[in-house]
Amino acid sequence: MPRVTESYREARREEIALAALRCIERSGLGDTTIADIVRESGLSAGAIYSNFTNKAELARYVVAHFLGVRRTRIEDGGRRGEVRSPRELLGTMLSTFRESVISPAVPLQFWAAAAVDPGLREELDRTIAEISASLRIAVAPWVAARQPDRDLDEVVRGITALAQGYIVHVAVLGPREVDDYLDAMAAALPERD
Amino acid sequence: MPRVTESYREARREEIALAALRCIERSGLGDTTIADIVRESGLSAGAIYSNFTNKAELARYVVAHFLGVRRTRIEDGGRRGEVRSPRELLGTMLSTFRESVISPAVPLQFWAAAAVDPGLREELDRTIAEISASLRIAVAPWVAARQPDRDLDEVVRGITALAQGYIVHVAVLGPREVDDYLDAMAAALPERD
DNA sequence: ACCTGAACACCGTTCAAGT
DNA sequence: ACCTGAACACCGTTCAAGT
Numbered sequence: 001m002p003r004v005t006e007s008y009r010e011a012r013r014e015e016i017a018l019a020a021l022r023c024i025e026r027s028g029l030g031d032t033t034i035a036d037i038v039r040e041s042g043l044s045a046g047a048i049y050s051n052f053t054n055k056a057e058l059a060r061y062v063v064a065h066f067l068g069v070r071r072t073r074i075e076d077g078g079r080r081g082e083v084r085s086p087r088e089l090l091g092t093m094l095s096t097f098r099e100s101v102i103s104p105a106v107p108l109q110f111w112a113a114a115a116v117d118p119g120l121r122e123e124l125d126r127t128i129a130e131i132s133a134s135l136r137i138a139v140a141p142w143v144a145a146r147q148p149d150r151d152l153d154e155v156v157r158g159i160t161a162l163a164q165g166y167i168v169h170v171a172v173l174g175p176r177e178v179d180d181y182l183d184a185m186a187a188a189l190p191e192r193d
Numbered sequence: 194m195p196r197v198t199e200s201y202r203e204a205r206r207e208e209i210a211l212a213a214l215r216c217i218e219r220s221g222l223g224d225t226t227i228a229d230i231v232r233e234s235g236l237s238a239g240a241i242y243s244n245f246t247n248k249a250e251l252a253r254y255v256v257a258h259f260l261g262v263r264r265t266r267i268e269d270g271g272r273r274g275e276v277r278s279p280r281e282l283l284g285t286m287l288s289t290f291r292e293s294v295i296s297p298a299v300p301l302q303f304w305a306a307a308a309v310d311p312g313l314r315e316e317l318d319r320t321i322a323e324i325s326a327s328l329r330i331a332v333a334p335w336v337a338a339r340q341p342d343r344d345l346d347e348v349v350r351g352i353t354a355l356a357q358g359y360i361v362h363v364a365v366l367g368p369r370e371v372d373d374y375l376d377a378m379a380a381a382l383p384e385r386d
Numbered sequence: 387a388c389c390t391g392a393a394c395a396c397c398g399t400t401c402a403a404g405t
Numbered sequence: 406a407c408c409t410g411a412a413c414a415c416c417g418t419t420c421a422a423g424t
Contacts (some may be wrong), residue, residue, distance in 0.1 A: 112306075116224060162381055239391070
C-alpha cells in the first residue's frame, strides 16, 4: 500500500533524473557517479536506490523521459497536410540543441552506452521508433508532392540518419549550422556518380 | 638509460593496447577495468602503469594506433588521378568494419569519451584531420571531373560526416549496407526542396 | 629499468535503523 | 513507505620490494 501518491513518487523520480541529466551533461555517463547525483540532488544514496533499482535503470528513465522529441511539434503540420521538406523538419528537430536544454553530447553518451547495455539499447530503439513514426506523418505530404516515386520509409530512414549524424558531428567536432551540414552531405552525394 | 630497446618498449605498449582494444570491443570503454586488461594481457597492474601513465593515456594510444585508416589505401588512387566517387571511397573506408577487425561500436565509445575528455578529443581531432587529408587527395580527381563547381573541402567534410553517421547508425541500430545507407541519405536530400 | 602484487582512496550497491 | 548514512565488495592508481 503506497503511503505517498503515485504522482509524488513520479515527481521524485523526475527530480533525481534531472539531477542525473545535469551531471551527465557535465561529466558524461561513465564518469557520473552516484555520489555526484547525491550532491546534485541534495538527497542520499538510499533515496536514489529506493526510487531506481540501479544506475542502469536510472539511465533508461533518463532516455525515456528526456531524449525523445516533442512529437506533436513535428507531427501537427503533417496531419494538416502542410508540405515540409526534410530540411525544414531537421531544422525543427535539431533546434532542441540550439535552445540548449540538452547538449548533443548527451545522446552520444547514451548511444555509446547502449552499444554495450542491451536494456538501454532497447529503450533507445523505442525512442528512435517513436521519432520515426512522427517523422513519417510529418514528411508524407512532401514525399507525395515532390518525390512521389520515393519510398516514404526510405526518406524517413534518411532523415533519422541525418539527424543522428548531425548530433555526433556536432558533439565530436563542435558547433555547426544544420544547413551547412546538409549542404556538405548533398555535395558528397550527387544523384549519380 | 633504457635497459631495453625502444622498440621492445613499444612492442609491450602495443601488446597492452591490443588487450585493451579486445576488452573495449566486448564491454565498452567505461566498463573496461584495469583488472580486465590485466586478465586479457596476462600482465600485472604495475606493468600497465609502468607503460602508460593512466587509463586515459592508454585510451589515447589506442586511438592513435588503431582508429586511423590505412592512408595509402585511400590516397593512392587519387595520386594516380583515378576518378573515384565519394560512394566508392566510403565503401573502401568503411569496409574495415566488414572485415571486422574493429567493430563500429569502438569508434562510438571513443567519440562519447572524447566529449568529456579534452585530451582524448585532441587525439581524435588529429585522427580525423589525417583521414580528411587523405580523402582530399583521393576525391580531388572526381570533383574536378564531375563536380567542378563544388568546393573540394565541402565534399571532403560531407564524406567525413557520412562515414561518421554510418558508423553510429550501424553501432546503434545494427548492420546495414553502406549503399542502402547512402541511398536513404540521398532520398532525404534532393538537390532542391 | 621494468615488473609484481599488496595497499589505498573511491565507486556502486545494500541494509539496519530512523521517521 | 520512504529515507538516512555507515558498511561492503570492487575500481583506478601507487609503491615497496623483487629481478
